[in-house]
Amino acid sequence: MRVLLINPPATNTFEEHDEPDHPCMSIAYIASYLRLKKISVEVLDSKFERLNFDQTIERFKKNKYDIVGFTSFTHDVHNVDILATAFKKLDPKIVTILGGVHVTAVPYETLENFSSLDIVVVGEGEYTFHEICVALEKKKSFADIYGILYREKGEIMVNPVRMREQNLDVLPMPAYDLFPPAKKYQIITARGCPNFCSFCMSPYGRKIMRFRSLENVMEELGWIIKTYHPVEIRFNDETFSHDYDRAVKMLNMMMERGFHKQTKFKLSTRANKIDYDLAVLMLKANVGYVEIGVETGDPEIMIKTHKGTTVDQVVNAVLTAKKAGLTVGCGFIIGHPYETKETAKRTMDLMAELNPHVGAVGLMVPYPGTEVYELARQGKAGYKLLSVDWRDYNKQVGNALEMETLSRKEMERLQAYGYLKLYLKNGRYKELAKFMWTYRKAGFYLLKKQFGYEPDYNKVKAQQKEKIEKSVSVA
Numbered sequence: 019m020r021v022l023l024i025n026p027p028a029t030n031t032f033e034e035h036d037e038p039d040h041p042c043m044s045i046a047y048i049a050s051y052l053r054l055k056k057i058s059v060e061v062l063d064s065k066f067e068r069l070n071f072d073q074t075i076e077r078f079k080k081n082k083y084d085i086v087g088f089t090s091f092t093h094d095v096h097n098v099d100i101l102a103t104a105f106k107k108l109d110p111k112i113v114t115i116l117g118g119v120h121v122t123a124v125p126y127e128t129l130e131n132f133s134s135l136d137i138v139v140v141g142e143g144e145y146t147f148h149e150i151c152v153a154l155e156k157k158k159s160f161a162d163i164y165g166i167l168y169r170e171k172g173e174i175m176v177n178p179v180r181m182r183e184q185n186l187d188v189l190p191m192p193a194y195d196l197f198p199p200a201k202k203y204q205i206i207t208a209r210g211c212p213n214f215c216s217f218c219m220s221p222y223g224r225k226i227m228r229f230r231s232l233e234n235v236m237e238e239l240g241w242i243i244k245t246y247h248p249v250e251i252r253f254n255d256e257t258f259s260h261d262y263d264r265a266v267k268m269l270n271m272m273m274e275r276g277f278h279k280q281t282k283f284k285l286s287t288r289a290n291k292i293d294y295d296l297a298v299l300m301l302k303a304n305v306g307y308v309e310i311g312v313e314t315g316d317p318e319i320m321i322k323t324h325k326g327t328t329v330d331q332v333v334n335a336v337l338t339a340k341k342a343g344l345t346v347g348c349g350f351i352i353g354h355p356y357e358t359k360e361t362a363k364r365t366m367d368l369m370a371e372l373n374p375h376v377g378a379v380g381l382m383v384p385y386p387g388t389e390v391y392e393l394a395r396q397g398k399a400g401y402k403l404l405s406v407d408w409r410d411y412n413k414q415v416g417n418a419l420e421m422e423t424l425s426r427k428e429m430e431r432l433q434a435y436g437y438l439k440l441y442l443k444n445g446r447y448k449e450l451a452k453f454m455w456t457y458r459k460a461g462f463y464l465l466k467k468q469f470g471y472e473p474d475y476n477k478v479k480a481q482q483k484e485k486i487e488k489s490v491s492v493a
Contacts, residue, residue: 019155020058022083023049026090026097027064027074030459033414035091038066040202043254044089044118044143046192051144054190057151061196071097075104082109084154087147089118092385093412095128102134113154117143119221120408123387125167129174137168141180142209142222144189182209182223186230191238194246202250203242207235207268211256213288214324215313216355219387220256227260232268236275243280250282250306258285259292266296269303278304285309289327289335297342307376309347310335315368316361319354322399324389329368336372348374351413352432353382355390355399358423359432366436370443379436380413381429394419415460427468 023045028036042063052059060081064074078086078101086105088098095116102114117139121128125138137160139146146165153160160168165180183189186209194203208229209222222228242251259265272278285300286309300308312332314320320329339346350369352362369377384394384403394401400422404410410417420426441450454461 019085019151020081020083021052021060021085021087021151022078022081023059023061023087024074024089024101025063025065026088026094026101027070028094029097029409030415033412036065036094037068040200040204040252041066041194041197042089043192043204043206045087046194046197047189048087048117048143048147049196050190050193052148052151053193055148055151057148059193059196061193063197066200067198071100071104074101075108078105079108083112085113085115085151087115087117087143090116090120091118092120092123092383092408093410093416095120095132095408099132099134102132106134113137113150115139115147115150117147119219120386122221123219123385123391126174126176127386129167129169137166140165140167142182145183146180182228184228186228187234191241194242199246201248202252203246203248204252204254205235205238205242206254207232207258208255208260212260213257213326214389215326216323216389216393217313217351217382217385219385222256229261229264232264232271235268236271239272239277240275243277248281250284253283253285256286257288257291259287259296262291262296266299269299269305272303278302282306286311289331292335292339294338294342297339297344301343305344307345307347308339309349310339310374312336312348312365312368312372313351314354314361315350315365319357319361319365322355333368333372336374340374345375347376347378348372350377350379350436351382352379352429352436353419353421353424355393355401357382357400357421359428362424362429362432363435366432366439369436370439373440373444377437377440379433381416381433383411383413383416383418385411430468 025042025045030036045061049059049061062074062077088102090098098116105112105114113136114134115137116128116135121138122140125140129135129138137150146163149163150160150166153163160166164178167174167176208227210224210227211220211222212225212227214224239251242248283303283305284307285305289310313323313325315329317329320327336346336348348369350365352365382390384391393399394403402420402422404420404426405418417426420429437453441447441453
């Protein structure tokens, strides 16, 4: 049994996730568990390696595989279909599987829309993927495998949901050795989020958080630092300091082992989960960057998002973190439930007032599995759904929705206004020039949209099909 796990290439590189500077952690975890179970597995992270579709297909041709497993976000799930279609033309017997956040939210619709996929995995996939491999190797039915949907005699079969592993220490370390060496890596010390933000799908589950033991976390940190000598390790927990005492203990343990002298760290937290003492401790532990989700500058909108924080808490958290000497990044969204031009402008004004070292403004995306998704589908909370094509579900340059009182173009203009005000009001002219150069591709794309440009997905699909046929024909 030979398995290939793929993070597909991006069609466009507008977002950080389209050109990551670190290996894909999710497929690294799947690979490590399969390897633990003595299954031959390889990985192909096309985004990380900067491979296009032709190059990815060429790499696939080099070996014979029984199974190809994919991961994807919503906006690039069509790219999985492109590859799966090509692979099945090269080898009709190959089994194609998709996991990840998108398919966890809408598994039936995804399998129904893409005939190139045989199986979809719902939730965390370590155990599920292994059981699929065993069933295929032994030619057994998939009926007893929890957490999957699959095709059988032309029908889509839906199996029961799989319970999540509670003891994360039993999972092996992610198989980063299967990827090309990187300068940056990710680590996750807990899975789950107890919060109910309207725009978040919470892929690791809500309510109950599952924590790794700190000794287990220190073991992985030590292994990554010793093996790869990274310049940065990012804690990928949804809220690093959800458990305040645990966060303090973790940072102290990192310093006791000297990790803070060997690399720097990056993390995300919430405005109500950080104070001055913790911020100072983070700085001592060489946390070079802290992200704080602000989302909105309007108190009423903050309540409607179910964020669980207040604008005053946000202001205090950002100023406290900056006072402690941390580099602070803040995320903002235009398009919350009941958003208006006035409330969105209030958010952009707050960004300029807070003056974070890095400010990111996303346009609301109705990601499947979120409350916003359901509101937009039903035309509630002031939403107008513009597209059901998942390729439009991109938070920077997409075209998924607008507000009844705020058109898509107005939302995009407010986004530009926010970025300009952040840099100009605070006299950060060189940084503005650098920002515009770095994101010039997205900027030109948005400028074209202001003058009526809309992507022709049928044309794009036809061009991609032509390329695939050419790649497959020379096999």
